Amino acid sequence: MGSPSSPRPAALPWNRSPAPFAELISVEAIAARVAELGAQLTADYAGKPDVVVIGVLKGSVIFLSDLVRHIALPCVLDFIGISSYGDASVSSGVVQITQDLSRPIEGKHVIVVEDIVDTGHTVAYLLENLATRRPASIKLCSLLHKPDRSEREVKIDYLGFTIPNKFVVGYGLDISQQYRNLPFIGFVQDP
Ligand code: IMP
Numbered sequence: 001m002g003s004p005s006s007p008r009p010a011a012l013p014w015n016r017s018p019a020p021f022a023e024l025i026s027v028e029a030i031a032a033r034v035a036e037l038g039a040q041l042t043a044d045y046a047g048k049p050d051v052v053v054i055g056v057l058k059g060s061v062i063f064l065s066d067l068v069r070h071i072a073l074p075c076v077l078d079f080i081g082i083s084s085y086g087d088a089s090v091s092s093g094v095v096q097i098t099q100d101l102s103r104p105i106e107g108k109h110v111i112v113v114e115d116i117v118d119t120g121h122t123v124a125y126l127l128e129n130l131a132t133r134r135p136a137s138i139k140l141c142s143l144l145h146k147p148d149r150s151e152r153e154v155k156i157d158y159l160g161f162t163i164p165n166k167f168v169v170g171y172g173l174d175i176s177q178q179y180r181n182l183p184f185i186g187f188v189q190d191p
Contacts, residue, residue: 021169021179021186025161030171030185033160034063037141038070040158041111050108050136051075056082056126057099058180059115062172063143063160067113075111078102082122095125110135111158115172116144120152127154144168144185 045051053075055064068077081099110130117123123140130138141158148165163185169175170182 020188021182022189023184023186024163024166024168025171025185027184030160031066034066035070037158037160038067038072041067041141042070042072045071045073045075045109045111048073048109051111052103052105052108052135053077053111053113054101054105054130055079055113056115056123059172059174060113060143062180063115064113067141076103076108078105080126082126084122095122097129105130105133105135108135110138112138112140114140114142116146116168117142117154117156118146118149120150120154123154124152143171144173 051073053064053068053071055061055077057079058081064077068075078101079099080097080101083096083098084094112123112126112130114123117140123142127138127140139157140155142156143160145156145159145162146165147162166187167175168185168187169179170185172180173185174180175188
């Protein structure tokens with residue numbers, strides 16, 4: 001059993017020397033920013049009925065899990081699965097829903113939780129699709145944003161961190177489905 005004063009585990013494989021990933025955003029910085037976002041959402045949605053927090057699978061799952069524990073309001077969770085066609089590392093803008101929401105969102109106050117807005121194609125498609133279902137309101141909360149890669153203008157209502165144009169992993173983000181469980185956000189180091 002760990003205690004609040006326990007040191008972070010040093011022997012996790014991804015922390016071994018030479019580290020395969022350089023740390024971009026620490027565990028502590030993520031936790032502090034997620035708490036701030038949760039407090040902001042709590043203030044903004046206080047008194048609103050029918051709040052639905054929608055996680056975009058799979059990348060947002062860890063962020064969403066932490067975030068909702070800082071939203072001190074009644075809310076319902078739902079999930080939507082999205083995949084882009086084509087080369088997985090280049091967003092084509094052609095998007096497919098692989099798993100739909102479990103309930104209608106008509107009349108609900110929807111908060112879409114994303115891991116990262118890169119080119120913006122995926123989330124632009126998703127927001128357009130969800131808007132056709134006539135929610136009372138719809139806002140976007142993204143952990144990360146890479147503005148240098150932007151191809152579609154997307155309004156991010158709640159943003160964790162702006163990051164440089166690097167491919168990042170951890171805290172839900174993957175390379176070929178791996179490293180989502182990295183507790184910090186890292187990037188692949190140049191050899
Ligand atoms: P977009 O359509 O280009 O904005 O891409 C959005 C999706 O691409 C995200 O939801 C991620 O799944 C993936 N993605 C974009 N950049 C990264 C990255 O740096 N690391 C991991 N996944 C990424």
